[in-house]
Amino acid sequence: MYDYNLCPQYDILCIDLKSFFASVSCRLKGLDPETTKLAVVGDTKSMGSVVLAATPELKKLGIKTGSRLFEIPARSDIFIINPSMKIYLDYSMRITEIALKYVAPEDFHQYSIDEFFMDVTHSYHLFAASPRELARKIKTEIYEETLIECAVGIGDNLLLSKVALDIEAKHMPDGIAEWRYENVVEKMWHIKPLSKFWGINKKSEKKLNQRGIFNIGDLANYPHAYLKRDFGIIGVDWHLHANGIDFSKISEKHKVHSPSIAKSQILMRDYKFSETYVVLFEHVDEVTHRMRLMHQLAKTIQFSVGTKDGHIYRKQFTIKEGTNSEDVIMKRLWQELKKIADPYALYRTISVTLTNFIPDSQKQVSLFQDVDKMLKEEALMKTIDALKVKYGQLSVMRAISCTEASTLKLREGLIAGHKR
């Protein structure tokens, strides 16, 4: 058994913005997220598009995140909306600013666009009598400023706050739940199925079930040596988590160990191998563009194409000096892919990821490179990047994107960024 006296005892808040995309989209239309049936979908024009967010009233009809557009009944009281990412980001940033009135930046961690952690151990007493009272205060302030509801989990560590949020706070009338070490047995051990618990998905759930582990209590009481043997570090973490223990600190969450930039896509129809070239090039263009805005060079490039029957051809390669050139990457990528992929198969998925970054100030020029040519290419890339930032991704595109294989959406009346 573990001794909780030796475990860190913080006051952590984990805050989740309720049905965030759907709520913001309601507010933009002057609708009340609590009573409106609204779904935000990837693309309202495509029936197979997935639901990114749904209001609680729509969820009651069985529609949830991940549902398909065609599953939503055609009814006049249901709104179906395209996402407005810029506006969601703006809301998210305004809410972050509110949170930062109550903690120092190093005690704040943005987990995702609609979820964040705050370590209020040292600051709550400046604003409230208890962490719970501060949670109420922040919750109210977020609502007053943005008309967005949120739920708050409070715990002795990050894991407890997160699980309190997911399992309890989201279902409480006041949207707040507080779990401390002494509540672990009563609040956590009955959780079932295992995949409801943070860090355990269906696949692992199945493997654990095979060992007779069905709820979190079973996991907490299972000999941890066996978990370690069979699942490695993750197994050890599960055992600690099932006992409510988590040693991570918010201040450590700030360092991202291996950042990456990815673009992946499920294609709308079967693609012949030769056609994947166009889409891969578009993906490479986009990820390199994003990377250049971050002033980075990638050393490692990972890519994959998947066939309709689920076979994935994937590979990664490393360029020692690092690069931000789409031509360099695409040339090598295609060369490698031709070696491994089936030229006669039909493809449905594509992905390109850049990782292993170094700052672009470290760019090395080889003695044999044509410096003039290189500078010209760089100037061109910069111009194109600036155009894309100003006029959007579609303002500049390759000639191959005018082929039928392209997945970029051509906008009517817009040619090379100029309105007619």
Added chain:
DNA sequence: TCTGGGGTCCTAGGACCC
């Protein structure tokens, strides 16, 4: 079963160097 997309981390094996 399936037509989402972006991101992080872990493991294991191999190559290479000291």
Added chain:
DNA sequence: TCTGGGGTCCTAGGACCC
């Protein structure tokens, strides 16, 4: 010629999160 340890980097594959 055989043996061995430790460290770093690379690649392939897998899992999970929002």
